[in-house]
Amino acid sequence: MSWGILNSEGKKHWGDIFPDGQVPLKGMVLIPAKLAGIDAVQTIYLVNWRKLTSLQQAAILVKLNKLSGTSKEEILKEILSVGLPLREKYTCGCIVSLAALLF
Numbered sequence: 001m002s003w004g005i006l007n008s009e010g011k012k013h014w015g016d017i018f019p020d021g022q023v024p025l026k027g028m029v030l031i032p033a034k035l036a037g038i039d040a041v042q043t044i045y046l047v048n049w050r051k052l053t054s055l056q057q058a059a060i061l062v063k064l065n066k067l068s069g070t071s072k073e074e075i076l077k078e079i080l081s082v083g084l085p086l087r088e089k090y091t092c093g094c095i096v097s098l099a100a101l102l103f
Helices: 008-014 054-068 072-082 098-102
Strands: 002-006 022-025 031-033 042-047 084-087 091-096
Touching: 002 008, 002 042, 022 042, 054 072
Parallel strands: none
Antiparallel strands: 002 022, 002 091, 031 042, 042 084
């Protein structure tokens, strides 16, 4: 299992949902992406949506709804279709659990 480690800026934005500063990732590979509402291409990790608790999922949908004005249903549809990005600039890197390396 890979984890993104939130930096101080990331904790300001996402610390309420990830109080330990660790976000489960689909992998350690950075992906260039064009995010809605942002001009420049960003480098992102993809969050492992299925490893989040139902409370975390609901809180993310509420937060993104407030930020974008897009319905929670549309946000969820997009997440399930293309994934949930975590901008690299909100992290100080990522780690992988030892158990993931053994299997």
